[in-house]
Amino acid sequence: MIELLIVDDHPVVLDGTKTLLQDLANVHIETEQDGQSVLSLMDTKTFQLYLIDINMKPTNGVQLSQMIKKKQPEALILLYTGYELADYYELLVEKKVDGLLSKLATKEQVIQTIQATLRGEILLPADFLDFIQRRSHRPEAQQEVLLSDKEQEILQYVAQGFTNKAIASNLGVTQRTVENYLSKLFVKLHVESRAEAVIVAKENAWID
DSSP, X not given: OEEEEEXXXXXXXXXHHXXXXXXXXXXXXXXXXXXXXXXXXXXXXXXSEEEEEXXXXXXXXXXXHHHHHHHOTXXXXXXXXXXXXXXXXXXXXXXXXXXXXXXTSOHHHHHHHHHHHHTTOXXXXXXXXXXXXXXXXXXXXXXXXXXXXXXHHHHHHXXXXXXXXHHHHHHTSOHHHHHHHHHHHHHHHTOSSHHHHHHHHHHTTSOO
């Protein structure tokens, strides 16, 4: 029996995802809403596969995945999101996660992706090949990170100590949008926290 843990801080989405996967054979499913609770749960139970929402708080899915991998290197991790999967392809290349899923995927696509992951395979959209091609043809000297004006603005607010809620209010967007920007920035900057992101941003003179 495969032990699968679904992690999402939205109860409705969590229950819906569990229901969606009830047809998986030989898989026992448990759920958890809090990232830190996952780490505590791992002390008493072993899961082979983790399906984790990227945009959680206070610990997002990317950060939680790294924590799980440190504690259980052999763990299989699928990240899922309602945003663009392409923003997280770098995580696959660096082998920080074992697969990506869109929340817009069909039930069949979700089940096929999970089954492939359990077999040690990866199912990906066709544009992943475009990403690899661009990456492989990019000169080493040109591999510096490029940030958008919006990303730099958000980093400036982070450096000033603004909360995600306050940043969202200032930008006129939802807090979820800010959290999505930050999770993508963590991947792009190869950092695990707001503090590390600020350090990298200052080193590269993206913010004051």
